[in-house]
Amino acid sequence: MAKIGTSSRVAAAIVAVLGFVLSLAVVCNGGKTSSFVRKVEKTVDMPLDSDVFKVPPGYNAPQQVHITQGDQLGKAVLVSWVTVEEPGSNTVLYWSAYSKKQKSEGKVTTYKFYNYTSGYIHHTTIRNLKFNTKYYYVVGIGHTERQFWFITPPEVGPDVPYTFGLIGDLGQSFDSNKTLTHYELNPQKGQAVLFVGDLSYADNYPNHDNVRWDTWGRFTERSVAYQPWIWTAGNHEIDFAPEIGETKPFKPYTHRYHVPYKASGSTAPFWYSIKRASAYIIVLSSYSAYGKYTPQYKWLEQELPKVNRSETPWLIVLMHSPWYNSYNYHYMEGETMRVMYEPWFVKYKVDVVFAGHVHAYERSERISNVAYNIVNGICIPVKDQSAPVYITIGDGGNLEGLATNMTEPQPAYSAYREASFGHATFDIKNRTHAYYGWHRNQDGYAVTADSMWFFNRYYHPVDDSTSAQ
Numbered sequence: 445m446a447k448i449g450t451s452s453r454v455a456a457a458i459v460a461v462l463g464f465v466l467s468l469a470v471v472c473n474g475g476k477t478s479s480f481v482r483k484v485e486k487t488v489d490m491p492l493d494s495d496v497f498k499v500p501p502g503y504n505a506p507q508q509v510h511i512t513q514g515d516q517l518g519k520a521v522l523v524s525w526v527t528v529e530e531p532g533s534n535t536v537l538y539w540s541a542y543s544k545k546q547k548s549e550g551k552v553t554t555y556k557f558y559n560y561t562s563g564y565i566h567h568t569t570i571r572n573l574k575f576n577t578k579y580y581y582v583v584g585i586g587h588t589e590r591q592f593w594f595i596t597p598p599e600v601g602p603d604v605p606y607t608f609g610l611i612g613d614l615g616q617s618f619d620s621n622k623t624l625t626h627y628e629l630n631p632q633k634g635q636a637v638l639f640v641g642d643l644s645y646a647d648n649y650p651n652h653d654n655v656r657w658d659t660w661g662r663f664t665e666r667s668v669a670y671q672p673w674i675w676t677a678g679n680h681e682i683d684f685a686p687e688i689g690e691t692k693p694f695k696p697y698t699h700r701y702h703v704p705y706k707a708s709g710s711t712a713p714f715w716y717s718i719k720r721a722s723a724y725i726i727v728l729s730s731y732s733a734y735g736k737y738t739p740q741y742k743w744l745e746q747e748l749p750k751v752n753r754s755e756t757p758w759l760i761v762l763m764h765s766p767w768y769n770s771y772n773y774h775y776m777e778g779e780t781m782r783v784m785y786e787p788w789f790v791k792y793k794v795d796v797v798f799a800g801h802v803h804a805y806e807r808s809e810r811i812s813n814v815a816y817n818i819v820n821g822i823c824i825p826v827k828d829q830s831a832p833v834y835i836t837i838g839d840g841g842n843l844e845g846l847a848t849n850m851t852e853p854q855p856a857y858s859a860y861r862e863a864s865f866g867h868a869t870f871d872i873k874n875r876t877h878a879y880y881g882w883h884r885n886q887d888g889y890a891v892t893a894d895s896m897w898f899f900n901r902y903y904h905p906v907d908d909s910t911s912a913q
């Protein structure tokens with residue numbers, strides 16, 4: 445008996461030591477939790493009569509003008525706008541310094557949502573544009589014309605430098621306005637924005653007051669009429685409200701924000717891909733089915749092998765709900781999708797995953813958690829140089845306020861976390877290096893509160909960890 449007692453004590457000691465080692469692996473070497481002190485203020489939406497929501501003057505003047513990439517390669521731009529008094533023209537007139545004026549025709553749509561009726565929403569794609577060229581464009585032909593411009597991306601290629609802005613969960617509060625201004629005045633400002641979902645937060649209003657979709661469109665026009673924003677659907681785009689008879693998910697979003705999903709063989713506007721400069725960008729939907737055999741799963745399964753890193757070395761994935769998140773908000777909401785797709789992300793060496801949803805900032809180390817198979821008990825994220833860095837950038841400033849409560853201690857995989865509003869930029873230099881910086885709203889425009897040099901996972905897969913080893 446005594447012998448058995450001793451061996452069980454030894455076994456218990458071994459288990460305790462193992463447990464201690466495992467817990468060390470989880471909690472030790474955690475990154476930085478910022479001690480930045482911010483003024484605690486309630487985040488409130490800007491009132492309807494704010495100057496940023498002003499309706500442009502003139503009869504049937506186009507408003508809420510926004511552009512996004514119109515094809516998979518970057519030779520097309522999709523122009524959208526809203527007219528209110530009458531449908532008016534669907535034509536976009538456009539030209540560059542090297543070409544005569546040309547016209548492109550599009551389509552108009554409207555929708556009703558409970559007691560709201562939308563304006564006339566126009567979507568017109570301009571095709572066969574020259575790369576790396578400034579184009580001017582005019583909408584509102586026949587009534588009040590308004591002129592804007594954009595610059596097409598350079599031709600896709602492995603060493604093409606390009607800078608993306610990153611914004612998520614923007615909303616339309618005073619803080620949202622600060623975030624957008626901070627982005628616009630950032631000297632490293634992006635040439636296109638990767639938007640990780642949750643646009644207007646209109647659904648926080650009674651009956652999802654869609655007037656707040658219109659105000660958001662007018663608020664963001666000052667940026668998105670001039671540079672494309674690449675859209676990701678978030679939970680605030682679902683607008684599912686059976687209690688008021690609105691049972692078709694994503695109705696306002698899909699009427700207002702079109703994306704070139706068919707160009708990448710997708711069958712729905714919630715998951716798709718584009719190439720831009722030296723980046724291949726895959727947009728996924730946290731709120732569409734992603735299990736085995738579903739359309740999104742089958743699409744992604746076929747999509748990842750198509751990525752040619754010799755053409756586009758940088759593989760970037762956008763989604764709304766983060767897979768790695770150490771805040772006590774939306775904890776593990778991204779877990780089921782992680783279980784489905786993380787092995788693919790490691791296999792295909794995704795460089796970085798950007799998500800939103802949690803209203804704060806966090807950057808992970810390169811880690812994976814793909815060994816678990818129900819029976820083996822191996823369920824701890826481990827350092828993995830084939831894995832992406834996961835960045836939560838849901839800190840756009842919407843009316844729901846900051847996520848300030850974090851899990852403690854900071855997990856080892858979390859490199860930096862801070863509950864402040866801001867935006868980020870991902871500045872690709874060539875096929876091997878990209879400089880990433882996060883900008884909190886309280887700082888000067890050129891300041892990065894968190895930064896990292898990314899080494900490309902295909903061309904330069906050496907350890908780019910920022911933690912003290």
Ligand SMILES: [Fe+2]
Nearest residue numbers: 642678679801
């Ligand atoms: Fe969200």
